[in-house]
Amino acid sequence: MGTKMFSESAIERIEQEYKEWLKEYEKALQKIPERLERFSTVSDMEVKNLYTPLDIKHKDFMEDIGFPGCYPFTRGVQTTMYRARLWTMRMFAGLGTAEQTNERFHYLINHGETGLSTAFDFPTLMGYDTDSPLARGECGRCGVAIDTIEDMQKLFARINLEEVTTSMTINPPASVIWAMYIANAENEGYSRRKLGGTIQNDCLKEFIAQKTLMLPPDPSIRLVVDTVEFGTREVPRWNTISISGYHIREAGATAVQELAFTIYDGITYVEECIKRGLNVDDFAGRLSFFWNSHIDFFEEIAKMRAARRMWARIMKNRFKAQNPRSMMCRFHVQTAGCSLTAQEPHNNVIRTTTEALAAILGGCQSLHTNSLDEVYMIPSEFAVKIALRTQQILAYEVGVANVIDPLAGSYYVEALTDRMEEEANEYIRKLDEMGGMVAAIEQNYPQMEIADSAYRFQQQVERGEKAIIGINMFPSDIPPLEVLKIDPEIERLQIERLHQFKERRNKVKLQKALDELRRRCEGKPCWENNVMPALIEAVKAGATEQECCDVYREVFGTYTDPASF
Amino acid sequence: MGNERRIRILVAKPGLDGHDRGARVIARALRDAGFEVIYTGCHQTPEQIVQTALQEDVDMIGLSILSGAHNYSFPRIMELLRENNAEDIVVVGGGIFPLEDIPKLKDIGIKEIFTPGAKLDDIVKWVRENVKPRKAAA
Numbered sequence: 001m002g003t004k005m006f007s008e009s010a011i012e013r014i015e016q017e018y019k020e021w022l023k024e025y026e027k028a029l030q031k032i033p034e035r036l037e038r039f040s041t042v043s044d045m046e047v048k049n050l051y052t053p054l055d056i057k058h059k060d061f062m063e064d065i066g067f068p069g070c071y072p073f074t075r076g077v078q079t080t081m082y083r084a085r086l087w088t089m090r091m092f093a094g095l096g097t098a099e100q101t102n103e104r105f106h107y108l109i110n111h112g113e114t115g116l117s118t119a120f121d122f123p124t125l126m127g128y129d130t131d132s133p134l135a136r137g138e139c140g141r142c143g144v145a146i147d148t149i150e151d152m153q154k155l156f157a158r159i160n161l162e163e164v165t166t167s168m169t170i171n172p173p174a175s176v177i178w179a180m181y182i183a184n185a186e187n188e189g190y191s192r193r194k195l196g197g198t199i200q201n202d203c204l205k206e207f208i209a210q211k212t213l214m215l216p217p218d219p220s221i222r223l224v225v226d227t228v229e230f231g232t233r234e235v236p237r238w239n240t241i242s243i244s245g246y247h248i249r250e251a252g253a254t255a256v257q258e259l260a261f262t263i264y265d266g267i268t269y270v271e272e273c274i275k276r277g278l279n280v281d282d283f284a285g286r287l288s289f290f291w292n293s294h295i296d297f298f299e300e301i302a303k304m305r306a307a308r309r310m311w312a313r314i315m316k317n318r319f320k321a322q323n324p325r326s327m328m329c330r331f332h333v334q335t336a337g338c339s340l341t342a343q344e345p346h347n348n349v350i351r352t353t354t355e356a357l358a359a360i361l362g363g364c365q366s367l368h369t370n371s372l373d374e375v376y377m378i379p380s381e382f383a384v385k386i387a388l389r390t391q392q393i394l395a396y397e398v399g400v401a402n403v404i405d406p407l408a409g410s411y412y413v414e415a416l417t418d419r420m421e422e423e424a425n426e427y428i429r430k431l432d433e434m435g436g437m438v439a440a441i442e443q444n445y446p447q448m449e450i451a452d453s454a455y456r457f458q459q460q461v462e463r464g465e466k467a468i469i470g471i472n473m474f475p476s477d478i479p480p481l482e483v484l485k486i487d488p489e490i491e492r493l494q495i496e497r498l499h500q501f502k503e504r505r506n507k508v509k510l511q512k513a514l515d516e517l518r519r520r521c522e523g524k525p526c527w528e529n530n531v532m533p534a535l536i537e538a539v540k541a542g543a544t545e546q547e548c549c550d551v552y553r554e555v556f557g558t559y560t561d562p563a564s565f
Numbered sequence: 566m567g568n569e570r571r572i573r574i575l576v577a578k579p580g581l582d583g584h585d586r587g588a589r590v591i592a593r594a595l596r597d598a599g600f601e602v603i604y605t606g607c608h609q610t611p612e613q614i615v616q617t618a619l620q621e622d623v624d625m626i627g628l629s630i631l632s633g634a635h636n637y638s639f640p641r642i643m644e645l646l647r648e649n650n651a652e653d654i655v656v657v658g659g660g661i662f663p664l665e666d667i668p669k670l671k672d673i674g675i676k677e678i679f680t681p682g683a684k685l686d687d688i689v690k691w692v693r694e695n696v697k698p699r700k701a702a703a
Contacts, residue, residue: 122580122581122582122632122634123581125581126581126608128581133610134581134610135581136634136637136638137580137634137635137636137637137638138580138581138632138633138634138637141632141633141634142582142632142633206583210583211583211584211585211607211608212583213583213607213608250586251585251586252586252590338586341681341682342661342680342681342682343681343682375661375681376661376663377633377661377663451589451590451593454586454589454590455589455590455593455594458590458594458685459685462684462685462686470682471682478664478680478681478682480664483663486633488636560606560608561585561606561607561608562606563604563605563606563607564589564604565576565588565589565592565593565596565602565604
């Protein structure tokens, strides 16, 4: 039996009354016209003046909305949501050396953060050691420099790795960094079966948006599948991919593009894991997502609700998953860095608060709130504390975590959720027709869709059609602000430390381990040559991040930015 | 030689940072304003950037960087331009720069630094006023 929410007679009556009300509205506009020619979301989706039951008259409560923890999970992946356990407050942190970042981790934990998230510097993200000529001037600037297992040990010193979950934003070298994490945890006496955390490990969105590029798409995906396979078998509490819309959005995508391209990346990983011979219900429960929470409040809430419903339907219908956990779109959220302004930076606290509120109402599992100075630099302690306190105030004072999915049934939010899903499904059909995401990337399709949106938005800002306070409304200058300084001297110290570490290694053992890694990279079939065990041995034998990544680059070749605009 | 050619601009991203939204938006805006634009893509070394600038015979280089590594890459690029007798190529920077770094970058010959919030129209206007086609190299 269906569970339509309005009777036909009710809809008929509302339709008549709505027409009457519209006449009143037009009349009222004669006196005071609307303040904008066109009302639209930050993604430029046009919205109406009013939403009513007419906008959701076709919806079926059980099929489309339902209950938290139940298919299609529109209202949340857990039955109890924040009534039982709040989202994990997980601040993205990394600066300078491993010791400095470890100090920041403890500072955040001492102020009540409940999970860790590691930001690596650019050389680490790109698979280069600090002593690489390509790494000049970058050490510790946008995150922490990690070259060796010794750095990893220092990074997580005095943190209980079986109690705290750690997220690591690392992509092409994800397998290597994860191997260092596992190897270090084992050296410290922890069991790999009890380690919980996430590696971002989403290579597709690198080609699409974030541009941390190392290997071509096919071997990149092969390594991702190796980690999923290894995690399924050996590290069962680990999320081996964080399928990320965040960077797609930051690159300029609309909310629908973020949703569609990310879900399609997810589809691609599931297909590839199935091709490897894995059973969908054995691995899909460890796939997680990562969304941006941008400045348009309702659009973001609708996007997150739509994401859950879409993923559930895709996993059930397209991949025939049976286990409800395989259908759950569990996700981390970060507030939108690109919505912040260098002008009057203190206003960024208000932007971040609004975006965090949307993430909470959108039902996130963990959340990073940007610091007011993140538009300039890695945050200062002062700024990061305000950002963490923002989450705590929302969690404990405001009351928004008391009721599950409180915006369900809002005519606007439900209609917008539907529209997000419909428009994202259009993209999914298009990507299917193109032959999948790798083919689409090779045709530069998602990249150019995003570039078009970014350019359109910028033009709208310049014409004053999209308001940014401090930029095109109430414009203001960039003030001098006390920001964190990274001492350029740490680059020399890190290189010195790396060279001392290299001196101490057993060269024979190291070479043997790297040879085994190379053998597995070259070996066929790939399902008999998972790189993870070899990587763990290699980093235990002292292989640096770059030494492992150089094996990858030599075997698989490299990928350079196609430089389209 | 009354037939003045169009101004050629290289938009380049030095270093390992992949934040290319700004660079690509600027490249489009300059192209739409009638300039010839070449874009390097991400992850270029100073050597690659200067080589491309010379090969493409550009009149201006726009460097986009958000990683904070400008204090290494910008001086290196200026040095390489001098070594190649190409210091008349106008070099500008865009991205995130600590305020105290800006005068230092101008001292080494960077003509202008554009910071967050800079308007596309203002950048285009700046180029029109400050960049002329280079005299063909001998």
